[in-house]
Amino acid sequence: MLKQIEGSQAIAQAIALCRPEVICAYPITPQTHIVEGLGEMVKDGSLENCEFINVESEFAALSVAIGSSAAGARSYTATASQGILYMAEAVYNAAGLGLPIVMTIGNRAIGAPINIWNDHSDSMALRDAGWIQLYAETNQEAADLHIQAFRLAEELSCPVMVCVDGFILTHAYERIDIPTQKQVDDYLPPFVPVQILDVDDPVSMGAMVGPEAFMEVRYLQHHKQQRALALIPALAKEFRERFGRDSGGLLRTYHCEDAETIIVALGSVNGTIKEAVDEMRAAGKRVGSLSICSFRPFPLDEVRDALRRARRVVVLEKSLAVGIGGMLSEGVRNALSGISLKGHTVIAGLGGRAITQKALVDLLDSAARGELAHLNFLDLRWDVVKREINREQAVRRTGPLAENILRDLGTVADRIG
Amino acid sequence: MSVQDVKFYQTGTFTVGNRLLLETERAVQANMRRTNSLNSGHRACQGCGEALGARYAIDAAMYATGNRVMAANATGCLEVFSTPYPETSWQIPWIHSLFGNAAAVASGMAAAMRVKGRKDVRVIAQGGDGGTTDIGFGCLSGMFERNDDVLYICYDNEAYMNTGVQRSSATPPAARTATTMAVGKHPGNVFGTGKNVPLIAMAHHIPFVATASVANLHDLEDKVTRAMAIEGARYIHIHVPCPLGWGSAPADTIKVARMAVESGLFPVFEAEYGEITARQTIRRRVPVEEYLKLQRRFAHLFGKTPDLVTIAHIQATADRNIRVFGLAP
Ligand SMILES: Cc1ncc(C[n+]2csc(CCOP(=O)(O)OP(=O)(O)O)c2C)c(N)n1
Numbered sequence: 252m253l254k255q256i257e258g259s260q261a262i263a264q265a266i267a268l269c270r271p272e273v274i275c276a277y278p279i280t281p282q283t284h285i286v287e288g289l290g291e292m293v294k295d296g297s298l299e300n301c302e303f304i305n306v307e308s309e310f311a312a313l314s315v316a317i318g319s320s321a322a323g324a325r326s327y328t329a330t331a332s333q334g335i336l337y338m339a340e341a342v343y344n345a346a347g348l349g350l351p352i353v354m355t356i357g358n359r360a361i362g363a364p365i366n367i368w369n370d371h372s373d374s375m376a377l378r379d380a381g382w383i384q385l386y387a388e389t390n391q392e393a394a395d396l397h398i399q400a401f402r403l404a405e406e407l408s409c410p411v412m413v414c415v416d417g418f419i420l421t422h423a424y425e426r427i428d429i430p431t432q433k434q435v436d437d438y439l440p441p442f443v444p445v446q447i448l449d450v451d452d453p454v455s456m457g458a459m460v461g462p463e464a465f466m467e468v469r470y471l472q473h474h475k476q477q478r479a480l481a482l483i484p485a486l487a488k489e490f491r492e493r494f495g496r497d498s499g500g501l502l503r504t505y506h507c508e509d510a511e512t513i514i515v516a517l518g519s520v521n522g523t524i525k526e527a528v529d530e531m532r533a534a535g536k537r538v539g540s541l542s543i544c545s546f547r548p549f550p551l552d553e554v555r556d557a558l559r560r561a562r563r564v565v566v567l568e569k570s571l572a573v574g575i576g577g578m579l580s581e582g583v584r585n586a587l588s589g590i591s592l593k594g595h596t597v598i599a600g601l602g603g604r605a606i607t608q609k610a611l612v613d614l615l616d617s618a619a620r621g622e623l624a625h626l627n628f629l630d631l632r633w634d635v636v637k638r639e640i641n642r643e644q645a646v647r648r649t650g651p652l653a654e655n656i657l658r659d660l661g662t663v664a665d666r667i668g
Numbered sequence: 669m670s671v672q673d674v675k676f677y678q679t680g681t682f683t684v685g686n687r688l689l690l691e692t693e694r695a696v697q698a699n700m701r702r703t704n705s706l707n708s709g710h711r712a713c714q715g716c717g718e719a720l721g722a723r724y725a726i727d728a729a730m731y732a733t734g735n736r737v738m739a740a741n742a743t744g745c746l747e748v749f750s751t752p753y754p755e756t757s758w759q760i761p762w763i764h765s766l767f768g769n770a771a772a773v774a775s776g777m778a779a780a781m782r783v784k785g786r787k788d789v790r791v792i793a794q795g796g797d798g799g800t801t802d803i804g805f806g807c808l809s810g811m812f813e814r815n816d817d818v819l820y821i822c823y824d825n826e827a828y829m830n831t832g833v834q835r836s837s838a839t840p841p842a843a844r845t846a847t848t849m850a851v852g853k854h855p856g857n858v859f860g861t862g863k864n865v866p867l868i869a870m871a872h873h874i875p876f877v878a879t880a881s882v883a884n885l886h887d888l889e890d891k892v893t894r895a896m897a898i899e900g901a902r903y904i905h906i907h908v909p910c911p912l913g914w915g916s917a918p919a920d921t922i923k924v925a926r927m928a929v930e931s932g933l934f935p936v937f938e939a940e941y942g943e944i945t946a947r948q949t950i951r952r953r954v955p956v957e958e959y960l961k962l963q964r965r966f967a968h969l970f971g972k973t974p975d976l977v978t979i980a981h982i983q984a985t986a987d988r989n990i991r992v993f994g995l996a997p
């Protein structure tokens with residue numbers, strides 16, 4: 252049914268249709284509306300057979316989900332930013348134990364300096380923990396990905412993170428098609444665990460494993476994700492057949508066939524990117540874009556196929572791997588191993604800095620002119636940066652950095668309009 | 669024919685031997701139907717109080733529930749010595765997740781049982797003092813305040829044993845650990861630090877809180893048995909000597925545990941909804957010195973010139989416990 256609805260509410264409704272049995276909630280912006288929506292459905296009885304638990308931290312949120320999943324219940328939680336770091340140990344643990352928990356990340360920057368706005372630093376920090384990571388491009392896809400995520404997680408017995416851009420998606424009102432319960436029931440069978448804490452058939456889980464078997468256990472996590480490379484597109488295909496729309500899959504190309512310059516990105520920024528591609532195509536420029544949905548597992552072959560005919564690739568990243576550049580670029584570079592084409596990394600949108608269509612068009616133009624550096628920072632205010640660097644050279648006791656910059660900039664009101 | 673003395677009491681205790689009791693009153697461990705939930709063959713040190721306490725506690729819980737128990741275990745000696753695979757000692761569904769989250773994992777298991785309508789299955793969380801009073805404290809308090817249907821058992825051996833005997837917030841004053849060294853002006857752990865988690869548990873007004881000791885295993889079984897009949901959050905804090913960490917003789921584990929109780933250093937009591945409802949009075953009081961002397965972690969207090977000031981300080985703690993908890997007979 253089509254509804255004009257906030258992204259978070261659409262996600263909550265999609266999750267409710269998946270019949271979760273245990274939901275753990277801990278507040279952090281911008282994921283709060285999702286669990287609040289679910290909590291209300293549990294409380295008013297519209298979501299039955301579900302325990303909604305207000306926990307005392309994100310570490311507990313995921314730990315409760317670990318316990319409930321191990322005991323055979325379909326388990327869900329959501330977090331963002333500081334929250335995913337606070338639960339980091341449990342993130343690895345859930346994957347190591349092979350528990351099919353689904354978790355939404357309302358993508359947000361990580362402090363210090365504290366910042367509630369969108370970028371991908373949070374989910375990127377836990378990219379190698381053994382979870383599948385899917386990035387939603389639109390709110391329709393965000394809702395749909397959760398339905399696919401439970402199926403994927405349970406088929407593989409592997410946890411799945413659905414990454415949804417904070418505010419840009421979570422707080423945006425859009426027209427979204429919410430499926431029917433029957434559609435979801437037909438797509439998502441009840442949870443049949445591969446391992447379970449059962450008093451009638453006791454097992455030990457989480458035992459000590461030494462050098463004799465640890466490598467094999469780890470390898471099998473990788474193997475699981477390699478299997479996901481086939482399963483993710485298969486589930487997306489089945490989803491299209493049952494629900495009548497494209498959502499998910501490993502990646503999506505846009506005008507890549509004859510493109511000389513291709514821009515690669517994760518998540519909602521692909522919307523703006525497509526607008527920029529359209530504008531440039533209309534001006535006769537051969538540009539295209541690649542939206543990667545599955546960041547873990549990283550679809551090396553598919554990325555290679557999509558990019559190999561281009562002359563240059565621009566990777567747009569909403570996360571800075573301090574000291575090297577970007578992690579999406581690492582994946583792309585890996586995919587293009589042996590193929591020689593020019594590669595650029597562009598760090599953009601950190602802490603909610605707007606990524607505009609104009610900036611993207613300028614960026615791709617300068618790439619085409621051969622003027623783009625290897626590592627770039629989109630719309631970075633060099634004057635601000637230089638002023639601080641000069642200060643650091645002039646005095647020892649500079650005081651706190653972020654506060655210096657804010658003082659230099661003046662009040663927010665001064666900068667608007 | 670040689671004659672063997674029949675002893676009705678364990679040496680030096682007032683504990684009645686099983687054979688003097690009616691069959692229904694005997695210890696679970698004396699029963700043929702005990703489950704050996706923590707089976708033999710694990711790798712605990714000789715005389716490990718934690719292994720002893722866990723076996724009695726879990727067997728009692730199994731007996732009380734018709735063998736419908738599952739457990740979440742924090743990282744620590746109990747977890748490590750019981751599960752170097754493929755040699756798990758656990759005969760119950762058992763999960764180890766992390767060091768600091770056993771209470772939360774157990775909450776999740778209890779939630780799963782609730783949502784599936786499995787009222788018969790009961791959930792236990794267990795961990796050492798470090799996993800309970802320090803790193804797992806947040807999750808523990810959360811589980812308590814939500815009154816989740818979990819029995820949490822803390823095996824208190826008064827330090828982080830699994831990592832090589834470091835100080836925890838349950839380490840007693842003056843005790844030598846790897847991080848409270850027996851050197852300098854004030855050797856051993858600092859006075860005026862630490863916390864009493866049973867009292868903190870009571871402050872959550874949960875249905876049941878108890879302390880217990882491996883010196884009185886019948887009482888331990890009894891407390892676990894009663895705890896299993898209660899719904900909601902429950903906490904049992906068991907004092908379990910660690911021969912390796914305390915520098916006590918493995919054969920003395922029960923004796924050391926008993927002296928901790930009889931000196932007043934480890935008060936044994938129970939509480940319901942935040943109020944103390946019973947305490948084990950001390951029938952034969954021993955000076956703390958007798959307890960301390962059995963353990964090398966306090967060796968720096970004795971030697972050629974005993975540190976009488978520190979010993980008196982510890983004695984004052986014991987005296988205070990006896991006064992505050994009403995342990996005098
Ligand atoms: C987050 C984390 N920090 C530290 C450790 C290391 N560690 C493992 S067991 C342990 C000591 C456990 O002490 P306690 O809980 O008292 O149990 P005991 O071994 O004494 O029975 C420590 C510090 C860990 N596993 N995880």
Ligand code: SF4
Nearest residue numbers: 712713716745910912
């Ligand atoms: S170190 Fe202590 S607690 Fe650990 S197994 Fe040995 S005796 Fe038991």
Ligand SMILES: [Mg+2]
Nearest residue numbers: 796797827829
């Ligand atoms: Mg300990």
